[in-house]
Amino acid sequence: MGVQGMTTARVADEGRRGVEIEDRERPAASPDGAHPADGVDGGQHQGPANAVPYPGGMAEATVVGRAQEGDLEAFEMIVHRYQGPVFRLAYRMLGDRGEAEDVVQDCLVLVWRKLPSLTDAQAFHRWIYQLATRRCLSVLRTRSRRRTDATETDELERDLPLDASSDPAAMAQHLAQVEGLDTFLRGLPDEQRACWVLRELHDLTYPEIAYAMNLPVSTVRGRLARARQNLTKGMSSWR
Amino acid sequence: MSSSTRLGCGRDIDEVWANIDAPPTPHELTCPFCGAARDSLHELERATAALRSADDEDPQLQAGPQVIARILEVARSEARRSRRLPLSKPRPGQVSDELTVSEQAVAAVVRRTGDRHGGLQVRRCSIDLVTAAPAVDGPGPDDEEVPESGVPSDVRVTLRVSVRSDVAIPLLTRELRAAVMEVVDREVGINVVGVDVAVEDVHDA
Numbered sequence: 001m002g003v004q005g006m007t008t009a010r011v012a013d014e015g016r017r018g019v020e021i022e023d024r025e026r027p028a029a030s031p032d033g034a035h036p037a038d039g040v041d042g043g044q045h046q047g048p049a050n051a052v053p054y055p056g057g058m059a060e061a062t063v064v065g066r067a068q069e070g071d072l073e074a075f076e077m078i079v080h081r082y083q084g085p086v087f088r089l090a091y092r093m094l095g096d097r098g099e100a101e102d103v104v105q106d107c108l109v110l111v112w113r114k115l116p117s118l119t120d121a122q123a124f125h126r127w128i129y130q131l132a133t134r135r136c137l138s139v140l141r142t143r144s145r146r147r148t149d150a151t152e153t154d155e156l157e158r159d160l161p162l163d164a165s166s167d168p169a170a171m172a173q174h175l176a177q178v179e180g181l182d183t184f185l186r187g188l189p190d191e192q193r194a195c196w197v198l199r200e201l202h203d204l205t206y207p208e209i210a211y212a213m214n215l216p217v218s219t220v221r222g223r224l225a226r227a228r229q230n231l232t233k234g235m236s237s238w239r
Numbered sequence: 240m241s242s243s244t245r246l247g248c249g250r251d252i253d254e255v256w257a258n259i260d261a262p263p264t265p266h267e268l269t270c271p272f273c274g275a276a277r278d279s280l281h282e283l284e285r286a287t288a289a290l291r292s293a294d295d296e297d298p299q300l301q302a303g304p305q306v307i308a309r310i311l312e313v314a315r316s317e318a319r320r321s322r323r324l325p326l327s328k329p330r331p332g333q334v335s336d337e338l339t340v341s342e343q344a345v346a347a348v349v350r351r352t353g354d355r356h357g358g359l360q361v362r363r364c365s366i367d368l369v370t371a372a373p374a375v376d377g378p379g380p381d382d383e384e385v386p387e388s389g390v391p392s393d394v395r396v397t398l399r400v401s402v403r404s405d406v407a408i409p410l411l412t413r414e415l416r417a418a419v420m421e422v423v424d425r426e427v428g429i430n431v432v433g434v435d436v437a438v439e440d441v442h443d444a
Binding site: 056058059061062065066068069070071072073075076079080083084086087088091092100101104105108109112113116121177178180181182200201221222224225226228229231232233235 | 291295313
């Protein structure tokens with residue numbers, strides 16, 4: 001049993017009562033650091049390594065605090081920092097550029113309007129992911145009520161940037177892998193996909209995902225396990 | 240947890256995932272279910288990393304400039320109006336002031352001063368008008384004179400800051416106080432009678 005590292009996070013949602021969430025994190029096992037530690041941080045989140053950092057190395061809580069006071073310059077920094085991640089989350093959830101842009105717009109406008117009600121500036125990272133995730137799930141619910149066919153092919157994947165130095169066979173395999181995963185990801189039930197995308201593509205911790213989706217951590221763990229199983233099943237049948 | 244994530248040997252796929260970066264356990268070495276699960280999870284891990292870096296590096300996977308522009312436009316049109324502070328000391332009975340400055344504008348000057356200073360980040364900044372006459376300073380207590388128009392207002396600045404872990408807080412706050420008083424006087428033309436600094440956080444050097 002490789003599970004280690006008991007952590008407890010207190011996640012407070014505005015308006016709702018706080019929920020004590022106990023989580024046993026997936027171990028930050030690998031000695032080569034393939035998985036960043038899943039610390040339940042107090043929000044020292046600077047996001048993934050490729051995230052646009054704030055100018056002058058400003059801490060997120062500083063920028064958020066300023067935006068809460070109505071500083072438009074600080075809000076603009078937040079927009080530039082998060083539009084990419086929110087777009088990628090929405091794009092993976094919805095598979096549609098236009099809808100993903102709508103989510104970015106709705107989400108960031110909501111951030112501006114609701115910022116004064118955010119009591120803890122350190123909680124901003126999981127809070128914006130919560131707004132974005134809820135928006136995506138609500139778009140999906142509307143869509144399924146309309147019974148729209150959700151399998152649009154997209155031209156984006158065909159232009160994936162590839163490492164020119166790698167050999168053609170490896171490139172083809174790499175591309176096939178990405179396309180395969182993309183396909184099976186689209187086939188997952190919405191909530192499984194949301195959990196998986198937040199965990200694997202956005203580095204959210206289990207408690208952060210639980211907060212974003214308003215689910216108990218145990219349910220998040222179950223959905224992630226099923227998502228992984230479905231994806232591996234899909235990929236091995238495709239192999 | 241639902242049985243649907245249970246492998247043929249009774250273990251849960253989550254347990255295999257938890258150990259995926261470590262060498263296989265003795266059970267995993269011999270168990271056909273766990274071995275196969277490990278192989279496919281490794282493959283999933285590789286595909287995930289590839290998908291992630293492809294997504295992160297794809298310049299098309301972000302909102303277009305017109306979307307950003309619309310967001311900022313909405314924010315500007317719904318800008319939160321802050322209090323206005325009179326530039327000159329209000330005189331009793333005076334209904335309105337000719338010239339005012341917004342609290343936000345003064346706060347921006349204060350923040351800029353802090354940013355230039357290095358070693359600290361100004362998070363919150365509020366500016367309050369001081370209306371009571373300053374204590375015993377100045378002319379005698381019998382001095383009931385009405386301030387003349389054009390006397391700069393007195394304000395008190397309250398700051399909540401994060402300081403860099405390697406700075407000396409007393410020295411830094413003393414310097415910050417002096418700088419804020421000087422810059423606000425010079426750039427806004429109002430008189431800062433006090434600067435309260437609360438250190439609420441520490442950030443890495």
